[in-house]
Amino acid sequence: MKNFGIIDIESQGASTSYASIISIAGILVSPELEELDRFELYCRNKPGYVPDPYSLWINKGFDKMIGSNLSHFE
Amino acid sequence: MMKQLHQYIKKWSPCIWTGWNSIGFDFVMLQKENYKSLLPIYITNTQGSEHSDFLQVARTSKLFFPDCIKTVLSDKGNAIFKLDSLGPLNFPDLDTKKFHTAIQDCETLLRVMKKLKQGAGEIFESSKLTTSKFSTKEIIKKEKIFTTIFYFYGKSRAFAATYLTDHSAYKWPMIFCLENDPKDLIKLDYNSLKESLQKPGKWVRALPLNKHPQILPVKFALQTDLYKTIGMKVLLERANLIHSNKEFGEKVGLALGEIADEKYKKQNDLLSPEDSLYAKGFPPPEDLQTMKNFHESNDWTQKNEILSKIKDERFFYFGKRLIYQNSPKTLSAEEYKKIYSNIAEKILSTEEVRWTTIPMAESLIDNIRNEKDISDDKLNYMNKVDEYIQQIRVFYEKAS
Numbered sequence: 001m002k003n004f005g006i007i008d009i010e011s012q013g014a015s016t017s018y019a020s021i022i023s024i025a026g027i028l029v030s031p032e033l034e035e036l037d038r039f040e041l042y043c044r045n046k047p048g049y050v051p052d053p054y055s056l057w058i059n060k061g062f063d064k065m066i067g068s069n070l071s072h073f074e
Numbered sequence: 075m076m077k078q079l080h081q082y083i084k085k086w087s088p089c090i091w092t093g094w095n096s097i098g099f100d101f102v103m104l105q106k107e108n109y110k111s112l113l114p115i116y117i118t119n120t121q122g123s124e125h126s127d128f129l130q131v132a133r134t135s136k137l138f139f140p141d142c143i144k145t146v147l148s149d150k151g152n153a154i155f156k157l158d159s160l161g162p163l164n165f166p167d168l169d170t171k172k173f174h175t176a177i178q179d180c181e182t183l184l185r186v187m188k189k190l191k192q193g194a195g196e197i198f199e200s201s202k203l204t205t206s207k208f209s210t211k212e213i214i215k216k217e218k219i220f221t222t223i224f225y226f227y228g229k230s231r232a233f234a235a236t237y238l239t240d241h242s243a244y245k246w247p248m249i250f251c252l253e254n255d256p257k258d259l260i261k262l263d264y265n266s267l268k269e270s271l272q273k274p275g276k277w278v279r280a281l282p283l284n285k286h287p288q289i290l291p292v293k294f295a296l297q298t299d300l301y302k303t304i305g306m307k308v309l310l311e312r313a314n315l316i317h318s319n320k321e322f323g324e325k326v327g328l329a330l331g332e333i334a335d336e337k338y339k340k341q342n343d344l345l346s347p348e349d350s351l352y353a354k355g356f357p358p359p360e361d362l363q364t365m366k367n368f369h370e371s372n373d374w375t376q377k378n379e380i381l382s383k384i385k386d387e388r389f390f391y392f393g394k395r396l397i398y399q400n401s402p403k404t405l406s407a408e409e410y411k412k413i414y415s416n417i418a419e420k421i422l423s424t425e426e427v428r429w430t431t432i433p434m435a436e437s438l439i440d441n442i443r444n445e446k447d448i449s450d451d452k453l454n455y456m457n458k459v460d461e462y463i464q465q466i467r468v469f470y471e472k473a474s
Contacts, residue, residue, distance in 0.1 A: 002124070003089040004187070008179040009100045016102045017348040018429035024079055024104075025176035028086050033188050039082050040177045043075035047399045048417035050430045050466060053438045053459045057452065059174045062459055070075050073111060073400050 001031035010059040012051035019055070020046050020072060022065045042068045076111045077369070088122030090205050094157050094183050097127040097285045109351045110392045112365040119284065124205035126286045128187055129155055131201040133230040134223045134288045135194035138297065142193030143186065152228040157182050164189060200290050207283040214247060214281065214289060218313050221295035222249065222281065223288045234295035234304075236313040238278060239323035242331030246282045250316050252309045253300055260315065260322045268329040278326060347391045354388060361386050368393065374401035418473035421466070432470075435463045 007026045013019025022045065028037040042064040045051055056062045093100045101118065108115045119125045135142045136153055144163045145153035158173040161182040168185075172178035191198045204210040214220060214237045223230050235249040250256060254277040262270060271278065281287050292309070295301045301309065316322065345353055357365070361384055368380045374397060381393040397404050398413045405413070423431050439460045443453060 002122075003086070004126075005083075005086045005089040005091045005118075005123075006180045006183050006187075007091060007093050007096065007100055007104075008176040008183070009093075009103050010174065010176045011103060013430050015428055015430075016099065016106050017346075019103075020110075021075070021103060021107055023176045024075070025180050026082060026086070027177075027180045027184055028089065029184060029187075033184065033191065035184070037086070038177070038180075039078075041075045041078055047402075048395075048413075048421065048470075050421050050432055050435050050463065051459070052430045053435055053442060053456060053463075056459055057442065057455060059176075060455075061175075062455065062462070066462065070078070071400060072075055073396060074075065074077050 003031065003036065004029045004033070010061050011055060012045055012049065012061070012065065013055050014052065019052065020049055022051075022061045023059070041070065043070045043072045044068045046072045076107060076113060080113055080117065083117055087117070088124075090124050090126050090202070091118045092126040092128055092183075092187075094179065094186075095127065095129045097125060097130070101125055106348075106351055109388075110348075111396065112368055112389055112393055115351070115357075125284065126201065126205045128183060128190070130223070130225075130286055130288055131197060132160075132186060132190060133225060134201070134290070135190050135197040137223065137230050137232065138197060138290075138294055139194035143189055148228060150228060157186075160186060197288075197290070201286070201288060204287055204289050210283045210287060210289065211247065214249065217289075217291070218317070219252065219292045219309055221290040221292055223290075224279065232295045232298050232301075233279070234292055234301050234309055235279070235281075236316055238316060239327035241280065241334070242327045243334040244280070244282075246280055248278050248326060248330065249281050250312075251277055251279060252312050253304065254312075256312055256315050256319075256322070260319050264325055264329065267325055268332065271326070271329055272333060278330075347388045350388055357386050357389060361389055365389065374404040378404050414470075415473045418470040421470060432463060432467050436460070439463070 005026055005028050007024060009021050010023040011019045012022050021043070023040075023042045025040040026038060027035060029035050042061075045065050051062075051065070056065075091101070104118065105115050108117065117123070132143060132155055136145065143160065145155060146159050146163065148154050157179055161168050161173060162170055165182065165185050168182060169178070173182070203213060219234055219236055222233050222235055224233060225231075234252045236252060238248050238250040240246065241248055259267070259270065259277065292306070296306060364380060364383045368377050371377050371380060377393075378397055381390060381397070384390045384393060394405070394409060394413060398410065402410055420427070420429065421431050422433070424433050439456050442448070442456050445452075
């Protein structure tokens with residue numbers, strides 16, 4: 001039986017082709033749904049990408065996007 | 075972030091990756107970000123890992139076990155499956171301020187999964203059997219009649235179906251919906267059959283194996299009024315008729331392929347690199363090693379040299395973009411100017427395009443600021459976003 005890797009992505013826009021991820025989190029659980037591990041990552045906006053203000057309001061991601069010391073790449 | 079994310083993916087794999095509307099959004103977004111970052115694109119659904127989507131499992135569970143989870147209803151009386159409405163309704167102790175943060179949505183989903191496992195155990199267990207392409211194909215070929223669920227116009231609906239053929243262009247299974255009598259369809263000549271396939275009111279439907287289809291025993295469809303009226307005897311006769319006329323399935327598969335080819339030819343060949351992940355296929359095998367080398371190097375000058383060996387122009391384009399984003403000085407002055415001007419042209423455009431432009435963002439901010447009774451919180455937030463957008467505008471306006 002395999003574990004479940006639950007993930008959720010927050011992006012700075014709605015288009016999967018043209019927007020980019022600003023936050024991703026995951027929780028690893030056993031087949032019995034007991035938590036085994038988790039992560040939560042935030043990153044800065046990619047240079048040259050314009051965030052969609054409405055998306056940023058929904059996911060409240062602006063402050064963490066601006067304040068993150070992690071680039072999208074790293 | 076992407077490199078750190080891939081460390082977690084490697085550590086947790088193989089596993090069943092899941093999410094809420096993950097087949098429709100998260101996995102697509104992730105694959106496209108992998109593609110643009112020159113990372114293994116399909117890492118979450120290859121090498122033993124599989125994709126699932128608990129939005130589909132929840133919708134199916136609610137259909138047959140209505141008490142398994144509470145939902146609010148839309149104006150049209152359809153159950154709404156948004157995590158930010160399901161969460162507070164079913165788990166009042168959750169902090170509503172954190173909804174739509176990635177970690178909170180994962181936590182809410184975990185609680186939804188536990189609730190479904192408890193209240194709709196049969197659906198939960200069945201959903202685990204269709205996360206792999208191979209096992210799903212095996213089930214639909216083995217079970218002469220099965221129940222599957224399609225979602226349209228805000229509602230889920232059960233179908234009693236039988237496997238018919240594979241789509242000759244897309245290769246995914248096509249199933250025959252047994253509420254239709256195949257008797258007359260089988261008699262149609264090839265052109266009439268093709269015409270029938272292009273009309274609304276589908277008697278054949280696609281069941282892409284990589285989209286976590288919900289496949290259940292036929293007893294579930296037989297709970298619905300439509301199939302109770304038709305009855306198991308007639309459903310079985312129809313399924314037998316389909317399976318004893320192999321030529322019918324072959325003709326359908328072929329006709330669907332021709333229809334797809336005709337549509338494809340009508341599409342514009344000039345797809346942008348951003349839109350070309352699925353349309354232009356997998357990277358050439360030799361590029362995979364080059365991309366691996368690109369990531370193994372910690373020096374951007376060296377990465378730039380490695381990039382020159384990439385054969386597929388899509389990955390070369392995104393590689394140069396990665397250098398622009400992370401180490402612009404590594405690019406030649408000419409390369410830098412080309413990318414910078416191209417971005418400026420795109421994001422300062424006043425046309426209606428598929429990416430967010432600065433004029434679009436400014437207009438959205440104005441609309442939000444003009445909302446009646448806007449809270450101070452929201453107004454301050456939008457002012458901060460506006461300030462950021464203006465910084466981008468100033469930087470890219472220098473290109474003109």
